Structures are given as structure tokens and as C-alpha cells.
Amino acid sequence: MHRKVAANGNEAIANAMRIANPDVCGAYPITPATEIMQRFTTFVSNGQVKTEMVLAESEHSAMSACIGAAAAGGRVATATSSQGMALMWEMLFIASGLRLPIVMGMANRALSAPINIHGDHSDGMGARDCGWIHLYCENAQEAFDNMLMAFKIAEHMDVRLPVMVGMDGFITSHAIQTMEWIDDETAAKFIGEYKSTNPLLDIKNPVSYGPLILADLYMEYRKAQEHVMSGVPKIVLAIANEFEQISGRKYGLFEKYRLDDAEVAIVVMSSAAGTTKEIIDQFREKGFKVGLLKPRLFRPFPYAEVGEALKHLKAVAVLDRADCFGGSHGPLYVDIASALYNYAQRPVLINKIFGLGGRDYMPDHAEYVINELLQITKDGKVKSVKEYIGVRE
Amino acid sequence: MKTWKEVPPGAVITDPGSSRKFKTGSWRAFKPKWIPENCIQCLFCWIYCPDMSVKVKDGKRTEFDYDYCKGCGICALECPGKKGNKAIVMEEEGK
Numbered sequence: 001m002h003r004k005v006a007a008n009g010n011e012a013i014a015n016a017m018r019i020a021n022p023d024v025c026g027a028y029p030i031t032p033a034t035e036i037m038q039r040f041t042t043f044v045s046n047g048q049v050k051t052e053m054v055l056a057e058s059e060h061s062a063m064s065a066c067i068g069a070a071a072a073g074g075r076v077a078t079a080t081s082s083q084g085m086a087l088m089w090e091m092l093f094i095a096s097g098l099r100l101p102i103v104m105g106m107a108n109r110a111l112s113a114p115i116n117i118h119g120d121h122s123d124g125m126g127a128r129d130c131g132w133i134h135l136y137c138e139n140a141q142e143a144f145d146n147m148l149m150a151f152k153i154a155e156h157m158d159v160r161l162p163v164m165v166g167m168d169g170f171i172t173s174h175a176i177q178t179m180e181w182i183d184d185e186t187a188a189k190f191i192g193e194y195k196s197t198n199p200l201l202d203i204k205n206p207v208s209y210g211p212l213i214l215a216d217l218y219m220e221y222r223k224a225q226e227h228v229m230s231g232v233p234k235i236v237l238a239i240a241n242e243f244e245q246i247s248g249r250k251y252g253l254f255e256k257y258r259l260d261d262a263e264v265a266i267v268v269m270s271s272a273a274g275t276t277k278e279i280i281d282q283f284r285e286k287g288f289k290v291g292l293l294k295p296r297l298f299r300p301f302p303y304a305e306v307g308e309a310l311k312h313l314k315a316v317a318v319l320d321r322a323d324c325f326g327g328s329h330g331p332l333y334v335d336i337a338s339a340l341y342n343y344a345q346r347p348v349l350i351n352k353i354f355g356l357g358g359r360d361y362m363p364d365h366a367e368y369v370i371n372e373l374l375q376i377t378k379d380g381k382v383k384s385v386k387e388y389i390g391v392r393e
Numbered sequence: 394m395k396t397w398k399e400v401p402p403g404a405v406i407t408d409p410g411s412s413r414k415f416k417t418g419s420w421r422a423f424k425p426k427w428i429p430e431n432c433i434q435c436l437f438c439w440i441y442c443p444d445m446s447v448k449v450k451d452g453k454r455t456e457f458d459y460d461y462c463k464g465c466g467i468c469a470l471e472c473p474g475k476k477g478n479k480a481i482v483m484e485e486e487g488k
Contacts, residue, residue: 099403160402198405208406216394221404223397 002247003181009143009172012179013079013105013165014039016147018049019187020103023074023194026054026065030084031117032169033107037079059084063091063102070100071209073199075155077102081169082109085123089130095162096131097225098209101154102162104132105147108270108321109169110357118358119169121269121322124298125331127164131225133232134299136269137167138255141179145249146296148182151191152239159235160197161228166298168271168321170358182247190246229300236297253302255294256309258284262291264373265310265347267336268319269295272354272361276319279366290370295332307339313347315376316340317369321355329386348376351386365389417444421464423483425457432480438468 007015014036017025025044027037043049054069056062059080070076080088085106095102108124110116124134135150137143143165150163167173182190198207213221233253240251257277259265266276273294283290293309295301310316318337320330328334333351340346352369355361368389376382401407432454439447439454446462448455469481 097403098405197402198407205407206409209403211404211406213404217400220395220397220400224400224402227397228402 002183005179005181006176007140007179008035008174008176009137009140009167010035010107010174011039012140012144013147013167014043015181016144016187017077017103017105018043019148019184020075020077020151020191021049021188022051022077022103024052024054024066024069024076025078026056026062026069026076027078028056028059028062028080028084030059030081032109032119032173033079033081033084033105035173036105036107040079059087060091063088063095066102067091067095067098067100070095070102071098071199072201073196075151075194076100077104077151079105079107081107082111082117082123085127086111089127092127092130092132092162094210097221099160099228100162101160103147103150103154104162104164105143106164106166107169107173108166116357117169119171119173119271119321120356120358121166121320121331122356124164124166125322125324128299128331131161131229132299133159133161133163133236133297135163135165135296136298137165137172137296138271138273138294139172139179140167140175140177141249142296143167143172144179144181145243145247145251148187148191149236149239149243149251152242153232153236155192155194156235156239157195157197159228159232161232166270171271180247186246190243232300233297233302233305251296253295253297253305254309255292255296257292257294259291259293259309261289262313263289263377264315264317264370265291265293265313266317266319266366266369266373267293267295267310267332269298269321269332272319272321275361275363276366279363279370283370288370288374290373301335301339303335303339306336307343310336310340311343311346315348315350315373317350317352317373319352319354319369323353323356333386348380348382349385350376350382353386353388354390359390361390416460417463418460421459421462421486423464423466424459424486425462425464425466425469425481426484427454427457428478428480428482431475431478433473433475435473437471437473438481441467441471443467
């Protein structure tokens, strides 16, 4: 029985964790992800899950506890945000390098300084190259669905990598939205039983985690990890197909919205995609061929598939909710540009930085960007490749 | 040497005791020298050795295992010796 409810993103993620019933959760609270573990510890106290909670003294320690527990052979999950994610950073690479299938909810939030508790993608983008699989969500429904799928992706025998599931801090984590639960039994059956590989607690078969690997073999391990990552998109799609059978909801590596016959398009992640779709509909009604591509699997980035989906367009605007100081453009722009560069015919590409520190992304921002794209298709002129929008000049 | 297709996932070692194959004695810059006439067989060197490079047979220490001794010098520091004369001294390698 699938139930329609009013829930926020944190509640969605906490419930997906409840269904997954992890053996261990190492956690430390941080706004706006605090509510995920707050709700989850209630499930622990009520005996709804058999999870061992490890309340650590920092996020570095919380992730360390997760790593130890995953190496011991348990199903492990946690959640974090912003500074907490930044403090975990060192351990994130260890989780992926040891091939531990830890699942982490992430309420995306800006980084200090200046300190700010609201939503942007600086935390996730800062951890984009740490060997974790990244899934990004537009709303609470996607947060619930992706979190369920995250366990199955991470624990797939051909993956065995950690997964983080990002949703916009406050906008998605705290705003109450209409969504649909999948009944516990069906969802738990979908995730399946966890089978550990080389668990430390199997004392009859002793193993060592974290050996020193020097110049003679380190590169082979890195190549092996890159190879595993390159196989992830295929598995993400296969699991999405399985998920569609229990939910009726279809997921790809990214979402295409009115894109196939479009001439111009916006590429944007997470909650801003919702606002953008609304404005695209308004432009479509006036006869303008506008579309959208919303990345879902951000790491590994599906370069070939994204390139194929965008190559026919005349002009594309990539909207980044984070900036790379001293880099050329926003992080998403750089990936989209890489996906398109090898095509002889490719769209004109512009980059907008928006929504930092929770600054609202308004319908007129989307309109402004689409009008600029339409202008480029007429005169071919780009006034500036990178621009901050919604900023006081 | 293994290729990238052969290395075990996550670099997990599933072969117990395989560190024996890694002879860390090659790291040594200073070498401990045992002087048996000054040794009171207190076995402090055996207790303090962070590796397992002080070999003990029938309750008595014997020669160092130079295959694994990294030359850290803890044994020489801890050695009480006999009447002020150390039973372990550190000597520069290659001298």
C-alpha cells in the first residue's frame, strides 16, 4: 500500500534509513541535516530498527565510526551538511578507497566564512572528487527514492562504494511537500539483505584494512577504483528500472524535461529545477523551444550520455549553486563543457552562479536566463560566459 | 607485480601474516649492536621493541632480527646494561 503524505526531505531520508535498518550509524548533528538523525534516533529508541547508534564527538569521528563499522561487516548510514561534510573530508576518501558501501544523506548547505546555514552546493561540490557516488534530489520524493536506491547501489557487488544523497538545505530538507511512501515491506525487499565482503568480525578469516601501498602498486589501486566508478552508471540505471517496478516512478542518470526538440536549455541541479520547469512551460506556451537537463547522478558524471542529450542545442546555460574561486567557472559548468567539447557541433555554453547561501532562485531569474539564451540564438553574441544572477550590483 | 585488474578491492589483505614478506630492515640508518657481556637478560629490549626484532629463545634474548629491525633505537635507550655499561649500542649503518 503506497501512502500519500505531507513530509519534508529530512523525514523522507530518515524513513528510507529506517526501512534499510542499518547495523550501525555514526552521527553528529549539523543544521539543516540534524533532523535526519534526530528522527532516526527516535526510531532507534522506539525499537523500530536494530541499529547501534554511535554519537560521536565530531563529524570526522562520526565518519570514522562508519568506516570501522562498515569494515567490520555492517550496513552503515549517516547524514551531514556543510561544515560537517568539510570536517569529514579526509575520511570520505578512506571510505571510498576501502570500498565501503556507506550511505549518507546530505542536506546541502553553504560553507563558512561568512557563516551561513542555508542551502547551496558548496559542501557537495567540495567533496565531488572523493570517490563517492553522488545523487542529487529535486524534492522530498526524490530524496526518499534516491536514499532507498542508494543502499542498493552502494551494496551492489560490482560497486561496493559509498553513496551520498544531496538535497537542498531547508528548501527541500525542511519544506513540507506532498510525497508518497512505499510500504516498508516492499521497500525493504527492494533494498535486500546486506552481504558483507571481508568483514573484520569474521575472526576465522582474518583480514587487514588500510595497508600501506607505495609507488609500486598505488597507481594500480587508483586505476582499479576508476574502473569500478566507470561501471556505476549502468548499475544505477538497472536499479532505477527495478525501482520503477515497485514505485511507478522513473529515474535516469539525469532528467530531461522537454529537451529532445528544444533549441535552448538550462542545466540545473536539485530544487531549482522545479522552478525552472514551470518557466519552461510558460515559454513553450508562447512557442519557444526551451528544455531542461537536471543531473541526478553527479558522480560518476555521465559525460557521454549528457553530451548526447545536449549536443543538438543552440545555446545552453549551466546554473551552478556553488562557485570555484580561482577556477574558471562553476563546477557543473566545467563538467557540462567537458561533456560537449569533443563534438564538432556544440551549443554555445554560458554559466550562471545563483542561489548562494540560500538566496532565493526566483521565476524571473529563470526567465532572464532563457531570454538571454534566445537572444544568443538570434545574434550569436555572448555578453559574458560567467555571471552571478540575483546579486546586488 | 600485480596489474590493476588483479589487485584486491579496497586493498584488503586476506592473507594473514603477510607482513613477514615486507622486510623493513632496509629502512635502517642506525643498527643496534648487542654486547652479551653487558646483558643482564632483563628483556626490556624485547618488551619495548615496537616490531618483533629481539629474538628470545628459552627465556633468553639472542641476536637481533635484522630483516625487520628499523633501527629506531628504543631498545638501546631502555637498556639498563651492567654497572653503567650498555648492552645495546647504536652504530651507523655501513660504517
